[in-house]
Amino acid sequence: METQNSGADNVETQQQQQQTETLTSTDNTKECPKRIKREASWPSVLFYLHLHILGLYGIFIMFTSASLLTILFTFTLTFLGILGATAGAHRLWAHQTYTASTSLRIFLMLCQTLAGQGSIYGWVQTHRLHHQKFRQEDDPFYSGRNFLAAQVHSQIMSYTPEQEQLLKQVDMSDIEEDKVVMFQKKYYWVLYFFLHVLLPVNAPLEYWGDSIASATFVAFSLRYLIVLNVCWLINSAHFIWGLDKNFKASDSNSVFFITKSYWPQYHYLLPNDYQSGEFGDYSNDFITAMIRVFAALDLATDLRTISSVAVRKGLTTAVETGRPIVECIQQHATVEFDEMPKNHFLNRDRFM
Numbered sequence: 458m459e460t461q462n463s464g465a466d467n468v469e470t471q472q473q474q475q476q477t478e479t480l481t482s483t484d485n486t487k488e489c490p491k492r493i494k495r496e497a498s499w500p501s502v503l504f505y506l507h508l509h510i511l512g513l514y515g516i517f518i519m520f521t522s523a524s525l526l527t528i529l530f531t532f533t534l535t536f537l538g539i540l541g542a543t544a545g546a547h548r549l550w551a552h553q554t555y556t557a558s559t560s561l562r563i564f565l566m567l568c569q570t571l572a573g574q575g576s577i578y579g580w581v582q583t584h585r586l587h588h589q590k591f592r593q594e595d596d597p598f599y600s601g602r603n604f605l606a607a608q609v610h611s612q613i614m615s616y617t618p619e620q621e622q623l624l625k626q627v628d629m630s631d632i633e634e635d636k637v638v639m640f641q642k643k644y645y646w647v648l649y650f651f652l653h654v655l656l657p658v659n660a661p662l663e664y665w666g667d668s669i670a671s672a673t674f675v676a677f678s679l680r681y682l683i684v685l686n687v688c689w690l691i692n693s694a695h696f697i698w699g700l701d702k703n704f705k706a707s708d709s710n711s712v713f714f715i716t717k718s719y720w721p722q723y724h725y726l727l728p729n730d731y732q733s734g735e736f737g738d739y740s741n742d743f744i745t746a747m748i749r750v751f752a753a754l755d756l757a758t759d760l761r762t763i764s765s766v767a768v769r770k771g772l773t774t775a776v777e778t779g780r781p782i783v784e785c786i787q788q789h790a791t792v793e794f795d796e797m798p799k800n801h802f803l804n805r806d807r808f809m
């Protein structure tokens with residue numbers, strides 16, 4: 458009888474343990490709910506699909522019937538849109554790499570509206586989250602996956618509730634103090650209609666009598682297609698020009714610090730350098746040259762950059778003190794920036 462009671466007690470004990478484990482696992486499940494996967498935004502899917510089809514057809518129209526004036530007009534608007542997204546939304550507003558006068562901010566705001574990338578406020582908010590969550594699951598641009606996912610897939614997916622919440626937590630206080638940005642945010646769709654849609658379609662028809670096909674498929678669709686894909690590269694370029702994980706050269710861990718050869722790794726660690734190009738170059742790209750032109754015209758000031766000397770000093774300090782590398786580099790960069798002449802952008806060889 459004692460043996461039977463003992464066996465019954467063991468069974469009862471095991472059942473209690475199983476119940477406890479079940480309750481514990483249930484509690485853990487409640488505490489750590491499964492991540493909600495991003496779903497396709499079908500309006501975006503259909504819009505971008507039709508845009509690419511119409512834009513590709515625009516190439517045919519451009520070579521067969523569009524006037525030279527329409528082609529020049531199209532590429533002028535294309536350049537201005539890219540300038541607004543790169544020199545404006547990215548380097549000026551997202552990373553504060555330089556200070557722009559009111560007139561320059563208005564100009565870049567209008568150019569960014571031409572790009573059709575949404576408001577500056579929304580673009581900056583998303584891009585800052587991209588930097589905060591780089592190569593993490595919550596990055597809206599899939600930086601931990603592959604180029605196609607970052608360039609295309611991320612653009613047609615809706616955000617998860619977690620990402621929506623993270624976006625609300627992004628510090629936008631500096632942007633909210635910019636009256637130009639907040640004006641564009643308030644009246645974005647009005648500006649979008651007149652600058653992004655009406656201007657490119659109406660001008661070829663109204664002012665030099667080109668065809669509806671040229672205005673619609675070249676000046677609008679093809680232009681938008683080019684600007685869209687170029688601007689998407691801002692958040693996916695690291696897959697093309699970044700440091701290859703399989704690259705095992707002896708200096709592979711430091712070369713992008715010292716020589717800035719591998720732009721994305723340098724940019725994602727130290728984003729507030731105005732010379733970091735969006736497309737795999739450092740210092741020699743056309744957008745950087747345009748910022749220097751703005752500075753020469755006194756439209757841009759406080760061009761922030763970090764020389765290789767400051768980077769090396771920061772690395773040395775990090776080794777000696779055990780402090781974070783980026784913190785040490787920023788410390789030396791701040792000291793260096795205070796000592797830089799205002800026209801340092803004219804002496805590129807020294808401040809690189």
